[in-house]
Structure formats: structure tokens, C-alpha cells
Amino acid sequence: MSNNNSAKNTSAKCKPVVLMSMGAQERKGHDYQVMTHKYITPLVEIAGCVPVLVPTCCGIEDLEQYLDMADGVYLTGAGSNIDPTLYGQENLTPDKGQDRDRDLFDLPLIKAAIARGLPIFGICRGMQEINVALGGDMYQKLYAEPGFNDHREDSNAPVDVQYAASHSVRLQANSWLAKLMQSEEIRVNSLHGQGVKTLGKGLESLARAEDGLVEAFHAPSLSPFLFAVQWHPEWQAAQNPDSVKIFQAFGEACRQRAAGPAYEMAC
Secondary structure: HHHHHHHHHHHHHOOOEEEOOOEEEEEEEEEEEEEEEEHHHHHHHOOOOOOEEEEEOOOOOHHHHHHHHHEEEOOOOOOEEOHHHHOOOOOOOOOEEHHHHHHHHHHHHHHHHHHHHHOOEEEOOOHHHHHHOOOOOEEEOHHOOOOOOOOOOOOOOOOHHHHOOOEEEEEOOOOOHHHHOOOHHHHHEEOOOOEEEOOOOOEEEEEOOOOOOOEEEEOOOOOOOOOOEEEOOOOOOHHHHHHHHHHHHHHHHHHHHHHHHOOOOOO
């Protein structure tokens, strides 16, 4: 084996391993576990991590074994909503799909990952899962709440239009995120009908939309790196400097975790 190949293999072995929980999807009478390509690509190409796709349909019996191999946890968006009974509300959107298997896997996953000090990054549904896991609740119909804008995409528009930047978010002054972005305001896309109502225990807002909705949070009292956003930085991430910074920061946190327990990050 050549030295170049040896170097490549050594480099590959050193990449941090990140768990990605999959979701349920029914196709022609068959139940699938799925993960969208757009979420995987920036984790590999920008964050420099190795994804391990975890099925959520088999319960949590093997949860700790999955975590034993992990240097981070990445909770993605999905087309389903969290079961509102898990945060003490009746279901106000019965026409919207749910994925209770993912709910019942990811909420314990989040708590166990925090207990281990693993870096956690959540997007959209993933952000909402973190909030619910830590005792927060949600606006189920954000678009019907007085004082809030309609944050949903136009389902009839082309995908590129749906995922285009549509509003600004104001970043908490002098925060980790503002320093990372080198700005106190950025433009983001918006494709969600629900939103954070009450923040879970230990969570602190990092960014808010123009209508005051929490668009990003972290938990510096709970974890060296626990960060989540309501928008979709994974969409064409390599072409968006803000998204690149976010995925690089998560990747670096996972690399520090993989290097040993004595890492710290001011997140």
C-alpha cells in the first residue's frame, strides 16, 4: 500500500462519528426508514464527519451502544410534527403527519447525549425535539398566533424558491453565534408551521426572527456544544457562507470530542 493511501486511510479513521436518527416513511404499502441526502452531504463535506444512520423504529434498547460509537449527534428536520401529548397539549394539527417512533427515540437520545457531553446540532424538527426533551413546548399553529408572521413556505413554489432566504434573524449581541457569523443579523430561509413557545430548561435564545420567534438556541449550562436552529442551513450549504461556518463549528466540536474528554468550547 502506498504512503498516500495509508495517509488517506488514517485520516478517514480519525474523522468523528456522528449519529443521525432516521424517520418513518410509507411507500406503496411498505414502511421505510429514511434520511434526506441534503442533510448528509454537509455533514460529510463541510463538517468532515462520518454519519451513522440510526433507525428509530426498533425502540431504544440499543441506544447506549449507538452512543458508545458517537462523537456527536445531529438531529435533522423532517416532514412530521412531534406528538403534542409529549409536551402536554392536544393535537391541533391532526391532518399533519407524526412520527412517534422518532419522538420516542430522539427525546431519550438527546438526554443521554447531554449526559455524556456529546456535541448536539439540531435543525428545524431537531431543534423542536431538543426543546421538548428539555421540558419546553411549542406553538402548533404559529401562523395562527397573534403577533407572529407566517413562517411556512409556499408549497406551490419551486424548491429553490421555497428554500431561498426570506427573512432576517437578529443574533444575540456578543454571543457565540454572533461572533461565529461576524454579524448580529443574518438572512435565513423559513419552512416551518410550528415554533418554540417556551424554552426548555437550560436553553438560551441565540437568535430571534423579526416577529420575536426564537430561531436559534444553545445550552451553555448543560453542554460544551448544544446548538439548534429553526431554519435550514443544510440547503445548498456549501454555497452559503453562514451555513459553512455552522457546519464547520459542529465538525470542530465533534473532532475535539473525539480527541478526548478534556475539550471545551465556548458555545
